[in-house]
Each structure stands twice: as C-alpha cells, then as structure tokens.
Amino acid sequence: MAQNKLKDKLMALPSSFTILFIIIIVMAIFTWFVPAGSYEVDEAGNIIAGTFAYVDQQPQGLWDVFMAPVKGMLGTDGTPGAIEVSLFILVVGGFLGVVDKTGALDTAIAQVVAANKGREKLLIPILMFIFALGGTTYGMAEETLAFYPLIIPVMIAVGFDSLVAVSVVLLGAGVGVLGSTVNPFATGVASQALGISPGEGIGLRLVFFFVMYAIATVYVYRYATKVQKNPEASLVYEDYEANKKKFKTKDTKDKMNAKQKIVISLFGLTFFLMILGLVPWTLLNENWTIFETINSGLMGIPLIGTILGQQMIPLGDWYFMEITMLFFAMSVIIGMVYRLPESEIVSGFVNGSKDLLGVALIVAVARGIQVIMNEGMITATILNFGERGLSEFSPVLFSILTYIFYIPLSFLIPSTSGLAGATMGIMGPLGTFVGVAQDIVVTAFQSASGIVNLITPTSGVVMGALAIAGVELTTWWRYVAKLIGIIFVVSSILMALGVLFF
Template sequence: MSEKTKKGFQMPSSYTILMIIIALMAVMTWFVPAGAYQKTDDGAVISGTYEVVASNPQGIYDILMAPVRGMLGTDLTGGAIEVSFFILMVGAFLGVINHTGALDTGIASVVRKNKGREKALIWVLLPLFALGGSTYGMGEETMAFYPLLIPVMIAVGFDSVVAVAIILIGSQIGCLASTINPFATGVASDAAGISIADGIVWRIIQLVLLVALAIWFVYGYASKIEKDPSKSIIADKMAEHREIFKLQENTADLTSRQRKVLYVFALTFIIMVLSLIPWGDFGITLFDDINNAIIGIPVLGQVIGLTMAPFGTWYFQEITMLFIVMAILAAIVYGMSESDFLKAFLTGAGEFLSVAVICAVARGIQVIMNDGSITATILHWGEVGLSGLSSQVFIVLAYIFYLPMSFLIPSTSGLAGATMGIMAPLGEFSNVPAHLVITAFQSASGVLNMISPTSAIVMGALAIGRIDLPTWWKFIAKFIVMVIAVSILLLVVATFFG
C-alpha cells in the first residue's frame, strides 16, 4: 500500500510563468485593439503617431510557435539566437576556465596570504566577487568558495555570516550593478535594441558606490563581533559551528599555467569592455586607425581579414567570437589536451543551456504581441498614462515595477526578455533613455537576488553556512534599505543627464 504525501505550493518555474504570459498575451490579441506607430529609421517609436490597424488575433498554433519564432526571429521581431549563442559560448569559456582550477586556487591563495589579517579579506575578496558578478554574472559558481572561506572566518573569531556576506553580497551587488554581465545587461540591451556599453558609466558609478557600501557594512559587522562575539546574530550557534567548520587549510599554490589562465581570463573582459565602448562617439579614433592600419598592410591585411571590425563597433557576434578564441587560448596556455578541452567546453556550454533557452521563450512574448499588433496599443496606453510624468517619476516607477516582477520571474534573462521590449519604449515618452530603464531593472532584480527564497543562490549559500532565512533577513535588512535608497537616488540623478 503506497502512502500519499501532501505537497505544499511550489512556485512554478520561469519557463512556466513565461508560457502563461505568452498565452495571456495571445488572448489579449482577441480583445485589445490593434495599432501601429510610425518609426524613425533606427526603429524608435515616434510619439503621437499611433493609429488603429486591422486586428490579427493569435491562436493556439501561434502560442506553440512563439518560443521557436522567439529564437529564430520574424519579420516584426528579432530573434534571440545571437544572444542565446553568445550565452552558450560564455558558458563554454567559463567551463574551460573552471576546468583548470585557476579561479578556485587563486582565491585560496589570496586567503592564505592574508593569514593573520583575515578582516582585510573583506576589502580584497568582496570587490573581487563583485567584479565577477558585474562582468559575467557570477552566481552559482560561488558555491565552491563557501566551504573555503567559512572555516577561515570562524577560526579567527568571526561567524559564518561574515563569510557568507563577503561572497553572497559581493557577487550579487556585482550582478545588481552589472556593467557587461551578458545574462542581465546583455539580454536586456538586446531586447531594448541598444549596445551593452550604453549607460556603462552610470553602472560603473553604481558599482563603485555599492561595493564601498557593502564593504563598510560587512566590515562594521565583523569588527563588532571581533570586539564582542556575543554580538553575533548567530551567537547561540557559534560553538556548534566551530565543531562543524573545522579549518582544513588549502595549501595548493597557483601553478605557472594557472596564473597564465588567470591572465587570459582578465584579458578577456578587458578586451570585451574596450570593444563595446563606442569610442567614435567621444571623438576617439585610435582603434579605427589601428584597425585600418592592420587591414591596410598588403597580403597580411587579407590574411587577417579585411572585414575585421575595430574596437568600439563590436556587438554580440564579435564578442561571441572573443569568448570562443579566449577559451581556446586558455586551453593552450594551460596545456590542455584536445579531448579535455572539448569536454570542458561543451560541459560549460551545457550548463548555460537553460539560460539560452529562456531567452527564446521570453522573446516569444514579443512575438505574440507584435504579430497580434497590440504592442503599439499598449505603448499608446502607456504614452497617454505617462503624459505629464517627469523623467524622475517614471524611473522610480520603473524601479518599483521591477521589484515584484523580479520575485515573479527570478531569472534575470527571462525577466529582461519578457519586459524590456515594452519598458524601454515607454521610457522614451518620458525622455528616459533605454539604458536607464535597464539599470532600473538590474537594480531591482539585484536586490531581490540577495534575499529571495526563490533564489537557489541565496538558499544554497545559507544552507552551507547553516544560517536560516529569517536570520539572514534580519542581518541584511538595513543594508537592503540603503541599497534601494542609493540606487533610486542614482537613477533620479542620471535622468538629468540623459
């Protein structure tokens, strides 16, 4: 005789939520009037040009085809194939880097070299994790570092909260203030039809401010415990944790090959940043001149490729190529065999398959709305509703909008793909550039990703640190309020500069 087990409510996955939204949008095409806007040559909506057009209701077949068309594109909606393949190649690159153990050993080396100055690790490691979050969306990869750092912090008189805060707050602050994170900034920029580099200056400012705030917050808590261990938020568990987390020092040193891999890793993101910044807009022609000089060399120019694009004009295709090339270079400097390289490369790509697919599903929402001709109508309603609103009020409302949406759709890629096609054009009606709408989205999503019970990163970190969720909320509450205040203030100030 089998026993029946009662299951509590489980939040549906992002895929399910997005498919439900696709179905709801299809239903709306039967009732919402169809419409269209006149557009500029670069595709921007021209305010005040809305007109009603013939309706085109979407059926069940259209719903089922939406993710496919979302990936491959239609006449009205660009496909997610470029950004999805880019994400797969970022995953492949990280798979090769992780296979070398360079990152893990590098962090262990930093911890070991700061023995006796463990509190100083807050100043060193938190910015490093933030940099990882800001550049490549460091999240699940952090799980390997908790067992390394928690015993060190407990052994010198701190608690597991300090160690978890360094890694979790650090990496997620980086994701919140993403500069070139492909899974947040990249997907959102693609959906909004702008370059990843647009608005990067404001995101760098936000990153610096919030990392400084995070260091001050975590360092202050660590200092308080150092003076009086009873001040720990988990003081009643510290004795138990000392037994559980006994220090087993990692004595491995970085090999010369691993050090070279780290150089390749850092160089990859330096090149990515340099290639995406539109230097021509600032009157800087250095990279154009270098590019023209190289391809102008007889024979050699043709061997390299006459179609080579200069830094400042790169986009998803070029930076995808960059990650493929740098993965191969990392394998070469490490001395990896071809079979090991291919295994690490394909395994890494496979780990990011879910993110690549969710981009297509999310893009399916735009497919249904555009094919059903209701996108313009919804934008028109927004134009009417937002008329008279200042840029400052709009950006605050956009931030507030993304707070509950980030809980509903925890995937940053899925949320960006599902909403940015509407939110970015809405911003134009209040003279808010698309890059600021993206910053508002990232800022709200990042806050939720530090406290949400639906986040595997948060719950995994707390499980390893033996910290229950209410205790973590109590610890981080003041910090979250400060992050929200700083983010909103920065967004409001940015609206005055465009």
C-alpha cells in the first residue's frame, strides 16, 4: 500500500498553474545570464534594423517573479494586460450560467447527439473546418474560449474524450491561423510592415491552409476513433467517468419548448454577432463599409440614436470590450425572455462566472512569462542573433531557417501582430538581400507563430482551453507531440517549395 502511494506521488504531475510559474522562474534566471539589449524603433513602433545595442543587465528577482502574474493581468508599458480577456471569460461563464438556467442548451446538445447517432465522427472535420476558416480569415483565437463549454459536452456525449473536444476548437482554429490567408492580425500586419500587399504570397498560404487542415483533421479523427472503440485508450481515461458527469447532457427524449427555442435562437445570434463584430471588414476590403453606413444611419435618427447610445461602435471594429458587453447584454435579454426571476438571473450569472474563474486567472499567469521576458530585455538579444546569423545562406535554406528561427521568437512574443510589428523590419530586408521574396518571410513568420501557439504555455488561449476542459498541459503536449513533429517537417518542405515554385 505504501509503495502504491509513493508511486502515485511520483507519477502525479504539477498543475498548469505550477508549470507556468516554474517557467516564469526559469525565464527570470535567464535574465541574469542572457545579455540584455534593445533596438531603436520608428514612429509606428517598428524595430529599425541594424540599431541593436547592448544595455545594462536587467536581472529579474523574486519581487519581479511574483509581480509578473499581476502585471500580466493589468499590463505594463511593454506587455498588454490580460484583464480584457479574463473579464471576457468571466462574462461568457455568466452568460452560459444564465442559459443553463433555461435548460435550453442541454436539451439542444442532447438532440444534436441523437441526430448524429452512428455518424458522430463527421462532426470533427465539419467543426474543425469552421474554426479553421475563422483562424485563416481573422485570426480567431481568444474568441474560441467561448465555444469550449459548448463543444466539450457534445464530444463527451458521443463517446469521445475532452482531448478530442479541445482539439476540434484549438487545433481547428490554430491550423487556420498557421495557414493565414487574409488574417489582418498576422498576414496583414506583417505585409503592411514590409510595404507589400497582403495578397502577395496567398497561393502558398492557401496550400499551407488546406494541407495543415487535412493533417490536423486526420490526426484528431484517428485518435477519436481509437477512443470511441476503446475508452481506455484515452490519454485522460482516469477522468473519463468524472468528465461524463461534469459535462453531462439531458435525456435525448427531452424536447425543447417554445421559450427554449427562442433562447437557442438568441444564443446562436450572440455568437453570430460576435463573429460579425470581430472580422475587420474594411481591412479585408476597403470598399466594404456597410456596417459603418448602418451604424451612422442609426446614430443619425434623433430618438433611436440617443436610445442606442452615441458611442455605439460598428460591426467590424469590435474587440474584447464590445464582445464582453454583447455577452453581458444577451445574458440579461435571455433571462428576461425566458421569464426567469431576477434572483435566478443573478445567481446563474454569478455561478457561471465562478466556474470559469480558474480559466480567467490562468490567462494572467501565462501573460506573466512575457512580462519577465520584456522587463529582462532579452527578447531583442535573441532577435539580433537571428539578424546576424541568417544573412549568409542560400534562398531555400534561408526560408527554412527563418521559419525555425521564428519558433523561439513566437514563444517570447505569442501575439502574432506584436511579433510581426517587432521583427518584419529586420527579417523582410534580410530575405531580399539573399534573394527570398518578402511574402515568403511573411509565410515563415505566421507558420512558425501558428505552430508554437498550439502548445505554448505563454498563450492564454492554450492555457484557457485546457483549464476549461480540465486537461493538464503535460497531457496536451504528450497528445500533440507527433502532430507538431509532422507539421514542422511538412512546413519546412512547403517553405522550400515556396522559394522554388511560388
């Protein structure tokens, strides 16, 4: 018995919170030994190539280590805070809590399961393609956190596990971002920094999109098939029964009543409006101004404009403040439409938020890693290493090494737009110098950033998704290890082919 207890203790893995805090400590130690440095920046905040200079060491101590998650939540001059994302998560939890009071969602999920009896695995490629489209068009990332509480019960109910559920959303949207075609926050920002059109190189990026979607879908499909045939093959089998209870659905014989149908319609409308609001329509097509026109028209109507509020922002210009407001407002509307008592609406919202509190906190801890990096001033040093080391290779080798070099940079700067703005001013001209088209550099950057953001603990999206599903980070790494290896090899090959044929 004592030996079994000792074995259990040795096999027990630290929680995601602990792993993240250990990484913060390790990064802080690095700031004592890795030389600190900085670049000059232009008026737009882009790094100016050739301006790197070493600066005084900025070692991060115990105060900084414990302060990092706090700054990660509230933000610093060099790192945006996670407060907007964390608040969004809490409000989504509250929204789901109110919907749960109506019973509409459980009944709807049960009916979806019943309708797909015998063809459950078809949900995987369909849902993954939908999320991949969101990733490739507008960089769908943090917004996916709202979908996990919906997808997980469906996947569990049809006989899969929580890893399959996370994969459908995280890998689906993730490979879409990896193969960004018109994503303004990756392709757009990077292309703008180089002064080229986002359309340049779209042929290669379309190849990336479809190849990576196919690889990820087959990978998830095969694992799901294995788990459905034998639940003990699941990497989270020890939580299998607990997850079936935690993410339980109602009896499939239940039918939605009239009020529940209205709730489901409003529920779907909420997510539809979120997507419409987040897609930057005018960046994708400068002539697409329909939402600005509608917004201006409504604001111009004397009484209606005053009632709606003169600060209403048109769809396409929304970000976390606006979609958080959307979910908060729809929580109230759904509660009133279903005629829930005021106390039920409030208790449902509060309890729902409480369920996602750990998720909201883990996003801040993950952001703390980037805080330590920035305040220790070691990111620029690593970038300078690449600037000096990549300029003497052949075009094909340069494209592959640039892709590889962007992998650690993507760990240091998990924001695709932030990474593009910080590095394109250096890497683009380097590519031109060795005979590589600048759009190839853009593709290398977004592909590397995409693969890292499937697994990095510095990403609030990854950590938030795993926290919602109750999956430990180390389990996720074990699950996707082969997939990451396949994506890495295929991406390297596609980069070489891109130089030769695109």
